[in-house]
Amino acid sequence: MNLESVTSRYVSGLEDELRAAIPQPANTPEPLTPFYAMLRYHLGWIDEKGNPQGNGGGKRVRPILCLLACEAAGGNYRQALPLAVAIELLHNFTLIHDDIQDKSEERRHHPTVWKIWGEGQGINAGDGMHALAILTLLKLAERNVEPSLVVEANVRLNQTMVSLVEGQFLDLSFEQRMDVTLDQYMSMIERKTAVLIGCAAELGAYVGSADRDAAAKYGQFGRGMGIAFQIQDDILGIWGNTKDTGKPTGDDILQRKKTLPFLYGLQAAAGETKSRLVDAYSAKSVSDEQVREVKDILTDLGAKEYAEEQAKVHYEEALRRLEEAKPQGKAGQDLRLLASALLGRTR
């Protein structure tokens, strides 16, 4: 299946609201034009010279999930648009900073913001998008959302941001360590990936229904999906095909990423086998042959099955939470479709 049938009715309203969140050149003094160009570039609307671009800004999964949850919980998705956009901007703010931290030179087949404008201005681009995200969320108050609910949503969103930064801190600090436990890894991806997806679903439902308990179930649904999605990404990073992922096979091994399958393998291995895993991840660089060797070791140790089982557990738990939330109408059906599309993906 493709996602278009799920997302198409939201896309244009969402893009309009997104564009309204970023100041236009006409409304900013000339020396600031390049500042907002960085943000528009990252969101996929212009190329680095400022020429209009097709949509290269990502799949907008989080805001779509937010709008679906709002409708499935009985609300009008238009009311939740500022929230959906705030979440998408926060996600993109973290991507801009992540790319600096990881020294990533490309994202979505284009040079990253820092690669074009330098690290200093890349930091500013992320910081500006962070502040604009919160400003956008506060527009909920102009859409007849109760001020006390706006404050509450803002608290949840900022708690989520704190968790996200904690997750990014853990991810970076794990690079220096060989003693990361499976629990610590799960706690890292919960923060770095799952909480924002959970927050999108939870707050969408909360704006739609003002029912805190139902919203919490949507939040658990989103977090479970996020964890399953990340573990699936970990599996593809080792066993995925270049044809599907657009990356070399075993790319995560090449980059010595301590993902779930690797950490499971490291824990399960002993003696000579364990040494080989440690050696490959400690060396300054790793050969194609070593990548294949690590992959074979992890396969033999059952790391793929382990990770698949974990993804399945979290996915099924997520679906149970969704059913408990009693999602309504077409949006409810679409949430199930979205979940299966995201978790059934091969890239």
Next chain:
Amino acid sequence: MNLESVTSRYVSGLEDELRAAIPQPANTPEPLTPFYAMLRYHLGWIDEKGNPQGNGGGKRVRPILCLLACEAAGGNYRQALPLAVAIELLHNFTLIHDDIQDKSEERRHHPTVWKIWGEGQGINAGDGMHALAILTLLKLAERNVEPSLVVEANVRLNQTMVSLVEGQFLDLSFEQRMDVTLDQYMSMIERKTAVLIGCAAELGAYVGSADRDAAAKYGQFGRGMGIAFQIQDDILGIWGNTKDTGKPTGDDILQRKKTLPFLYGLQAAAGETKSRLVDAYSAKSVSDEQVREVKDILTDLGAKEYAEEQAKVHYEEALRRLEEAKPQGKAGQDLRLLASALLGRTR
């Protein structure tokens, strides 16, 4: 005069509220302990090994101004504590990122966060402090501040953050340019320095009085002070004594900072004199002799008098706005003292 008589009655309440804004080790899983250690280190509470420190966290001018404005406008300063702390945290978040962008290795006589923990984790430290600042602001709702006022304060604070990041963008982009106008410079320091000081005074008064018009006057007072303060800093950066500033004489010339006196001189100079200014600021490095030469040229061109006059104009305008706001009681008197202490400083 010293500031202690003005600040002493707020200091302990303010520090308690600041400490409550940063999660304690007891409340965070162990792998996150070093994350919050970075924040506590930057705020001056611990050294880089985690040992408790005396107060090395700065003068807390912005939060004190905020609390004084709250009281002078007729409020109870305790109600404004979450706001004052949010402003101090936002200020410190920008310092952490500025130090990365400027590659500054020391702040307040200690190594900067990025210098100890690296740029990637330094970015995280700033991002985390940014999110914690907004979370702290939202505690206003727990202090009997109306939710709609909390939303409004949050909008103003986030608009301020957008301006601040714009100012930082301009400051960095001016480093690459020799055609910066005096107007563009003023617009940069307005954003980078003045808006947050203005916001501290404005929102303090707004929480204290719920009177938007009076609060706006406090805001103008704070912005005027901020601009005057920055220009005074520019003057000290060229003509200050090492004894007073703790920096080499002419340090801003040594660092080729395009401050107001330099830009005025560049505009006023012609022929050979102009070439010398341009050459000194275009070369890869600048000798002590060149620093002296640039300083003498700027002195001869009347750049110091020009800057002093500008600072005076903004300072007097600030004081007029303050009187229009009719500040009450001891706090009102203290605001005048604070202004004269900040603007009469030699370092």
